[in-house]
Amino acid sequence: MPELPEVETVLSGLKQVFLNRTIVGVKINTPKLRNKIPLNLAPKLRNAKVIAASRRAKYMKLDLDNDHTLVVHLGMSGVLRTELANAKKTKQTHDHLRLTLDNGTEIVYRDPRRFGVIDLVKTEEVDNSAYFRNLGPEPLSRKFSAAYLQKTFANKTVPIKQAIMDQKIVVGVGNIYASESLFLAKIDPRRVSKTLKISELEQLVSAIKKVLKHAIKEGGSTLRDYRNIGGERGLFQMHFSVYDREGKVCPHCTCNLKKTGGIKRIVQGGRSTFYCPQKQR
């Protein structure tokens, strides 16, 4: 669920409450997420101070002052949020982890579908861990360029929509932003990756960067579960051109909706794709 813009938004909130704070309390309610929360998590977190926080792909990394790094992935339905110590509690059915900081702030990890990850890795080993070892470049870095995609796509027969969601090719782009970026780049999501011309790859790279930056500015997209650390919704869903808009017109549309049927929904790799057959070729 949460893609790069949502994770980036959560991270910036986490930095504000977490950095240079010491964890004084750890409570694990459900150890079984995508992986099991490790047994040494609670003792290692207790009395540790968070000295740095960063994002890689859709993962957050919280570096502690004891040479360990807390790795967090929100999966499909994960929410991290702060609660004041005495605030009225909402239902806690899926609150899997609860951290208490030295100023009384509580941070709760809630994840109904339990596809998320909470793990603890030695800081010096984290970038070589299974989570990070095989990831492609960050989409907002210079390494993610048309030339890079041209090389990477040389023999790729998968549809372009699936290729840009492949975290080995480029990280952070999930189902929503893949559809939105392809619309902005005017590229049909079904196109075989290796058939894209360099000019199209340039459009695509620039569209992905633009869409992600815009979404970060809007605090991400909230369809259902996603919230930032203060419990607020993202706003980028107001700016969707095609995602979740089957049968509607796309922005600046001049076609006859009755004739064309508007935005189309198809399934690729088991996931919904939305696109405009008139504008995307």
Place this chain on the structure above:
DNA sequence: AGTGTCGCCTGAATGC
């Protein structure tokens, strides 16, 4: 090696 399918989980929306 590259590609396609399945399953992990729960909850909300939809259909009968």
Place this chain on the structure above:
DNA sequence: TGCATTCAGGCGACAC
């Protein structure tokens, strides 16, 4: 109203 079915933003394990 109640029950069954479908779908959801991710990702890794498989089989071919």
